[in-house]
Amino acid sequence: MTGQAIREFAPAKVNLSLNVGPLQADGYHPVDSLVVFADWGDVIFAEPAPEGLHLSVSGAHAAALESEAENLVLKAAYALRAAAGRPELSARIVLEKALPVAAGLGGGSADAAATLRALCHLWELDFGARQLAEIGSVLGSDVPACVYSRPLLMRGRGERVSPLLAWPDLHGVVVNPGVPVATGPVFAAYDKTEPQALVPGAMPIAGHGDAAVTLTAALKNDLQTPAIAMVPEIGTVLDALEGLPGCRVARMSGSGASCFGLFDDEPDARTAADEVAAQNPSWLVQPVKFASALV
Ligand SMILES: C[C@](O)(CO)[C@H](O)COP(=O)(O)OP(=O)(O)OC[C@H]1O[C@@H](n2ccc(N)nc2=O)[C@H](O)[C@@H]1O
Numbered sequence: 373m374t375g376q377a378i379r380e381f382a383p384a385k386v387n388l389s390l391n392v393g394p395l396q397a398d399g400y401h402p403v404d405s406l407v408v409f410a411d412w413g414d415v416i417f418a419e420p421a422p423e424g425l426h427l428s429v430s431g432a433h434a435a436a437l438e439s440e441a442e443n444l445v446l447k448a449a450y451a452l453r454a455a456a457g458r459p460e461l462s463a464r465i466v467l468e469k470a471l472p473v474a475a476g477l478g479g480g481s482a483d484a485a486a487t488l489r490a491l492c493h494l495w496e497l498d499f500g501a502r503q504l505a506e507i508g509s510v511l512g513s514d515v516p517a518c519v520y521s522r523p524l525l526m527r528g529r530g531e532r533v534s535p536l537l538a539w540p541d542l543h544g545v546v547v548n549p550g551v552p553v554a555t556g557p558v559f560a561a562y563d564k565t566e567p568q569a570l571v572p573g574a575m576p577i578a579g580h581g582d583a584a585v586t587l588t589a590a591l592k593n594d595l596q597t598p599a600i601a602m603v604p605e606i607g608t609v610l611d612a613l614e615g616l617p618g619c620r621v622a623r624m625s626g627s628g629a630s631c632f633g634l635f636d637d638e639p640d641a642r643t644a645a646d647e648v649a650a651q652n653p654s655w656l657v658q659p660v661k662f663a664s665a666l667v
Pocket residue numbers: 387390399400401402403405476478481511512513514515528529530555556559626627
């Protein structure tokens with residue numbers, strides 16, 4: 373990459389809560405989810421190229437990805453070019469893949485959203501966040517949320533996002549047991565559990581961390597029980613998090629297998645992360661801050 377490269381952070385998405393309604397005719401489920409983003413994620417670099425769209429992938433989890441043509445980064449680049457009506461636009465893109473793949477952290481969606489932001493800048497296109505979210509919504513249900521990458525409510529099948537203006541920073545630990553989980557089969561397993569009609573949640577208001585953690589503790593993830601039935605390691609991770617001193621909430625994110633624990637402050641979260649990592653050396657354990665000013 374040259375000095376002209378645009379850098380965009382692609383933070384991990386965590387669903388603090390996830391209510392899921394019954395399967396709709398379009399093959400998707402209505403959701404109501406309180407979503408936050410971590411100071412941990414992938415990075416996208418984009419720079420000018422003489423012609424075409426080119427991607428190279430590096431980083432700890434690069435090997436888990438399929439062909440470059442299937443990568444959501446290139447799909448996002450093509451979608452943006454089409455939306456702009458400018459097929460001649462070109463770029464060289466590098467993805468540094470730090471997030472585990474198929475982990476419930478929205479990594480592919482985060483990469484797609486970061487690509488939209490980076491190329492919009494590189495190509496000097498006049499699209500705002502709302503338009504980028506709309507362009508990205510066909511690539512994945514989590515892409516609109518990832519375009520904003522700040523605390524928000526996600527509704528519809530993921531395409532309706534409402535950023536939360538007064539949600540505080542929170543400290544936590546994200547743990548992934550190393551078992552990839554495909555999203556579709558977890559929703560399908562949920563369908564066998566007689567889903568209830570979705571009751572829209574109220575707009576959460578929590579000006580300080582303690583109120584936000586208390587509010588989060590009262591919520592749930594409807595996919596957690598079916599996911600644990602499919603992947604028992606998720607239950608083991610939740611038991612480990614719940615047993616840590618100072619853990620106020622332990623829950624699965626998205627369709628799993630990643631889970632998070634919330635703690636009162638950063639030192640508590642770091643101590644807990646060290647302890648769970650020491651006891652489970654094969655797990656990916658990451659202390660994080662869920663923050664608003666990430667992208
Ligand atoms: C579980 C969440 O991560 C929560 O944020 C999202 O709802 C899923 O987001 P995603 O991974 O971007 O999902 P997509 O790639 O759009 O969809 C994968 C599959 O999950 C199922 N799916 C996804 C989203 C949704 N609201 N209802 C669904 O039933 C569908 O079977 C779909 O074919």
